[in-house]
Amino acid sequence: MTEPRALPTLTAPDRIALGRCSACGACDAQLHPDDAWDRGLAGPPSRWARVLAEHPERWPELATSIAHLPDARARAMEDRCHAHVPFTRLRLDAHTHRVRPGPKKRRRNDPG
Numbered sequence: 001m002t003e004p005r006a007l008p009t010l011t012a013p014d015r016i017a018l019g020r021c022s023a024c025g026a027c028d029a030q031l032h033p034d035d036a037w038d039r040g041l042a043g044p045p046s047r048w049a050r051v052l053a054e055h056p057e058r059w060p061e062l063a064t065s066i067a068h069l070p071d072a073r074a075r076a077m078e079d080r081c082h083a084h085v086p087f088t089r090l091r092l093d094a095h096t097h098r099v100r101p102g103p104k105k106r107r108r109n110d111p112g
């Protein structure tokens with residue numbers, strides 16, 4: 001089991017782009033209702049990006065939202081974003097370094 005990273009691995013221009021996000025909602029329109037996005041955690045993707053820009057220490061809990069997003073959807077969100085938030089790189093980082101559950105314990109065949 002790998003340990004989650006404290007912060008995403010972003011380049012300086014990516015961090016600047018994340019800080020420029022104005023929560024305009026262009027990326028929200030690319031999210032499909034069937035996508036596994038946790039809206040209760042930080043709201044829609046535009047609000048999620050603002051929360052991540054303002055509070056990067058929340059990355060371990062916010063990473064679970066973007067880790068389950070389809071790659072094509074993350075690319076579409078990044079293409080529509082006016083601030084060029086690196087959704088694909090954030091998704092890859094969250095998907096690569098996520099905490100995986102351990103193996104299931106096997107039940108013993110105990111007859112008595």
